[in-house]
Amino acid sequence: xxxPAPRAWLGLIAVLAALVVVVLGALFAGQxxxxxxxxxxxxxxADSVRGPWRNVALAMDFWGEPAGAAMLxxxxxxxxxxxRRPRAAVLIVGAVGMxxxxxxxxKHLVGRTIHGDDNLSYPSGHTAFLTALALAVALLATGxxxxxxAPATSxxxxxxxxxxxxxxxxxxxxGAHYPTDVxxxxxxxxxxxxxxxxxxxxxxxxxxxEAR
Numbered sequence: 001x002x003x004p005a006p007r008a009w010l011g012l013i014a015v016l017a018a019l020v021v022v023v024l025g026a027l028f029a030g031q032x033x034x035x036x037x038x039x040x041x042x043x044x045x046a047d048s049v050r051g052p053w054r055n056v057a058l059a060m061d062f063w064g065e066p067a068g069a070a071m072l073x074x075x076x077x078x079x080x081x082x083x084r085r086p087r088a089a090v091l092i093v094g095a096v097g098m099x100x101x102x103x104x105x106x107k108h109l110v111g112r113t114i115h116g117d118d119n120l121s122y123p124s125g126h127t128a129f130l131t132a133l134a135l136a137v138a139l140l141a142t143g144x145x146x147x148x149x150a151p152a153t154s155x156x157x158x159x160x161x162x163x164x165x166x167x168x169x170x171x172x173x174x175g176a177h178y179p180t181d182v183x184x185x186x187x188x189x190x191x192x193x194x195x196x197x198x199x200x201x202x203x204x205x206x207x208x209x210e211a212r
Contacts, residue, residue, distance in 0.1 A: 009153045010194040017190035021123065024184045025110045028122055032113045038178040049173040060170035064126030069096075076137060088140040091200045092133065095193045099132035100125055102188050114178060123184030124177045127167045131189035134163035139197055160190060 028035060049057055062068040073096055080089035107120035114121040138159035142152040168182035177185075 014194040017187035020187040028112045030111045041179045057170040057173040092136045095132045095136045095196045098192045099128040099189045103128045122181045124181045127185030128189045130167040131164040134159040135193040
């Protein structure tokens with residue numbers, strides 16, 4: 001799943017993303033207010049969109065909710081199986097699960113809140129989920145079409161950027177997260193998915209070798 005073309009760049013990006021997650025988590029640990037960067041982007045203490053754009057944000061938010069995820073993930077897995085890519089199906093489930101699990105754990109470790117002590121906010125699980133799913137699908141595409149280093153890296157990072165930006169905007173617009181929460185969720189997916197792909201490849205290769 002982790003094709004040779006984008007492997008080196010994705011490894012470096014994963015390390016840098018993990019550092020960003022750790023640094024932001026340390027900066028905002030235990031806080032319940034927006035930081036300077038958050039206030040510079042938008043005041044995240046109330047819904048910042050109305051009218052049609054609010055409906056767009058709610059529609060995007062739905063795909064990060066359990067009901068929406070229960071539709072997206074099985075559809076992606078079914079697509080992989082139809083294309084006879086069982087390894088990609090395993091990656092999708094593993095990458096999404098690891099991204100959501102990592103954000104859930106980090107929320108309790110960091111303890112940053114929004115709109116009350118019960119609403120843990122850092123990092124954004126919705127953003128991590130959709131970014132991880134987009135990354136996994138993009139990795140499948142790079143391998144299937146045999147893309148070179150530059151096209152493969154561009155496709156993978158482009159998919160991550162579009163998915164993260166779309167879901168991140170919705171979370172901030174609805175007042176569910178601070179902008180830095182969104183950045184943390186995006187970076188969590190960037191750190192987790194390449195590592196998950198590497199593990200899936202190693203296990204699959206070992207099983208194939210033993211089956212010979």
